[in-house]
Amino acid sequence: MSDTQPNTNGSSRYFEPEEQTELLKRGLVRVSIAASGIDPLLDKRLNELRRALRSDAPAHLLGELLPDLERAVLTADQNRQQASSNTSKAVQQLIEQLQDCEPPREVSRALRALERQLGELAELPRKLPSLLEELQQLQQQTLQHSEEQGNSGLWSRLLRRKPRTEPEPELEPAPAPEQGPLIDDQAPALAIEAQAQEDILTAPPDETERPTDSASNISGEEQRFSQLAAHIESILLRLLAELQILETQQTARDRLREQVSKGLNWYELTAALDALCELVLGAQQSRQADFERYLLQLNERLFQFQGNLEEAQNSYSGSLDAERELSGAIRGQVQVLNDSVRDADDLSSLKANVEARLNSLLENIDKARELREARDSEVAERLSTMVERIQAMEVEAQTFRHHLEEQRQQALIDNLTGLANRSGLQQRMDEEFERWQRYGGRLLLVVLDVDHFKSINDRFGHLAGDKVLRLIAQQVSRRLRKTDFIGRFGGEEFVILMPGVSPEQGIVALEALRSGIEGTPFHFKSEPVPVTISLGFTEFIRDDSLDSAFDRADKAMYQAKELGRNRVVRAATP
Numbered sequence: 001m002s003d004t005q006p007n008t009n010g011s012s013r014y015f016e017p018e019e020q021t022e023l024l025k026r027g028l029v030r031v032s033i034a035a036s037g038i039d040p041l042l043d044k045r046l047n048e049l050r051r052a053l054r055s056d057a058p059a060h061l062l063g064e065l066l067p068d069l070e071r072a073v074l075t076a077d078q079n080r081q082q083a084s085s086n087t088s089k090a091v092q093q094l095i096e097q098l099q100d101c102e103p104p105r106e107v108s109r110a111l112r113a114l115e116r117q118l119g120e121l122a123e124l125p126r127k128l129p130s131l132l133e134e135l136q137q138l139q140q141q142t143l144q145h146s147e148e149q150g151n152s153g154l155w156s157r158l159l160r161r162k163p164r165t166e167p168e169p170e171l172e173p174a175p176a177p178e179q180g181p182l183i184d185d186q187a188p189a190l191a192i193e194a195q196a197q198e199d200i201l202t203a204p205p206d207e208t209e210r211p212t213d214s215a216s217n218i219s220g221e222e223q224r225f226s227q228l229a230a231h232i233e234s235i236l237l238r239l240l241a242e243l244q245i246l247e248t249q250q251t252a253r254d255r256l257r258e259q260v261s262k263g264l265n266w267y268e269l270t271a272a273l274d275a276l277c278e279l280v281l282g283a284q285q286s287r288q289a290d291f292e293r294y295l296l297q298l299n300e301r302l303f304q305f306q307g308n309l310e311e312a313q314n315s316y317s318g319s320l321d322a323e324r325e326l327s328g329a330i331r332g333q334v335q336v337l338n339d340s341v342r343d344a345d346d347l348s349s350l351k352a353n354v355e356a357r358l359n360s361l362l363e364n365i366d367k368a369r370e371l372r373e374a375r376d377s378e379v380a381e382r383l384s385t386m387v388e389r390i391q392a393m394e395v396e397a398q399t400f401r402h403h404l405e406e407q408r409q410q411a412l413i414d415n416l417t418g419l420a421n422r423s424g425l426q427q428r429m430d431e432e433f434e435r436w437q438r439y440g441g442r443l444l445l446v447v448l449d450v451d452h453f454k455s456i457n458d459r460f461g462h463l464a465g466d467k468v469l470r471l472i473a474q475q476v477s478r479r480l481r482k483t484d485f486i487g488r489f490g491g492e493e494f495v496i497l498m499p500g501v502s503p504e505q506g507i508v509a510l511e512a513l514r515s516g517i518e519g520t521p522f523h524f525k526s527e528p529v530p531v532t533i534s535l536g537f538t539e540f541i542r543d544d545s546l547d548s549a550f551d552r553a554d555k556a557m558y559q560a561k562e563l564g565r566n567r568v569v570r571a572a573t574p
């Protein structure tokens with residue numbers, strides 16, 4: 001059979017089968033070149049095919065290449081579909097984010113239309129460039145719209161600097177009253193002198209650092225952001241002040257403290273956190289290394305100690321041997337003396353003989369004594385060295401115990417209020433609960449929450465909020481008995497334990513506590529800041545667990561909030 005093919009001038013011409021094969025091969029080579037660059041495995045297989053076609057490989061060899069090629073084509077197709085689906089998802093997310101920014105209605109509509117186009121995955125690679133171009137325009141319109149609405153976006157907010165550093169407001173409690181038997185009614189006057197704090201709310205922002213904003217268009221959101229940054233800085237400064245570091249880290253700490261107190265933007269904040277992390281880890285590692293060194297030293301000393309004991313033991317058994325040797329020698333000399341007395345012929349030779357034997361006996365005894373004395377003094381010396389070493393070891397162990405205890409205690413204290421933190425509170429609750437289970441008696445658990453604390457933060461800033469928390473902690477601790485215990489449960493919530501107090505006594509005490517806080521004149525500059533607390537409490541009853549009692553007290557506290565706040569509610573017992 002023959003075949004025809006249109007030639008360049010339009011007429012058809014006949015092709016021999018060899019020519020047709022050649023043409024097909026050439027066509028295949030070109031198609032394979034066009035299909036290159038889609039997938040690395042497919043490229044490899046196409047390369048192999050091209051090499052085989054160019055080298056005039058026999059048909060059966062070409063046939064062997066085909067299954068691999070087919071597989072590579074299928075895999076490449078799957079990969080392409082997966083890539084299309086990923087791209088589609090990413091673009092879809094971008095569209096959703098833009099929709100979240102509340103774009104103008106026409107932009108939102110266009111975004112929805114664009115989203116619909118993403119459904120046709122097969123078309124996506126071809127359409128992607130125009131699709132992205134359209135998306136970029138819609139994004140620009142959305143951002144422009146956001147800025148016009150004064151609703152500055154997350155990035156612009158993050159990249160901007162906060163206003164000047166917020167100075168600490170001065171909250172000055174009057175001197176502490178004497179502790180009353182259960183509750184002291186005389187609330188001290190507190191003055192929150194916070195000129196500086198008020199400055200924050202009214203001070204114009206730093207123009208050089210806010211290139212796009214004027215002082216007048218700082219949104220409420222922006223202000224909250226600045227307050228949050230100030231809050232983070234105050235926490236960092238407190239951490240830096242309280243961090244136990246090494247002498248070699250002092251300069252790094254001072255540098256970081258200076259940097260933080262000057263105010264940080266978010267980029268600097270990340271670096272500052274890194275630096276803080278380094279300080280903490282450095283100090284921790286060094287303490288760890290110290291401890292390891294101490295353990296090594298201790299090990300070495302114990303080893304020496306054991307060596308000394310062994311030597312003392314050897315020396316003691318050496319003395320026993322020497323004494324045994326001496327008594328054998330004496331016995332021998334006495335035996336010889338006996339024999340010479342028995343066999344003596346005349347008095348003068350007997351006398352000389354006895355004298356010689358006695359002298360030799362005395363010599364032996366003297367030698368043995370000297371030897372024993374030398375050994376005794378050696379043992380005494382060893383013992384005194386050992387005693388000294390033990391004393392040194394005791395001192396070191398004591399110091400380490402002290403350090404460990406200090407660190408353990410620090411981990412249980414809340415930095416802001418100086419009260420027990422959640423872990424400290426948990427520890428004490430466990431102890432009190434165990435005592436109550438073992439010995440019975442009365443135990444009250446109180447949950448205390450500051451009312452509308454969020455609005456104090458919002459009105460006066462987080463630093464003022466912190467000060468209020470500190471002062472409440474002080475006020476409440478002063479009014480409690482020595483046997484009571486207060487810890488910070490978290491945020492603006494505290495827990496009080498009152499052992500040996502009946503619910504009737506408890507309600508009186510807590511009512512006085514509540515009215516004491518209410519009557520404390522907190523001031524922000526000259527403006528009074530109303531601070532009240534809500535309390536819920538319960539008595540531990542049979543079959544109670546810590547959780548069940550806490551739950552009751554917590555519910556009672558929420559009931560106090562629901563009833564209008566600033567009150568004490570006793571939990572209903574089941």
Ligand SMILES: Nc1nc2c(ncn2[C@@H]2O[C@H](COP(=O)(O)OP(=O)(O)OP(=O)(O)O)[C@@H](O)[C@H]2O)c(=O)[nH]1
Nearest residue numbers: 449450451452453454455457462463465466491492
């Ligand atoms: N300044 C400061 N604020 C804190 C601290 N811990 C938590 N807060 C804030 O305390 C506020 C508690 O607010 P909410 O839980 O809404 O309660 P609230 O405003 O006191 O209202 P009620 O409890 O319903 O009276 C939140 O805004 C927290 O950010 C802290 O250590 N310092």
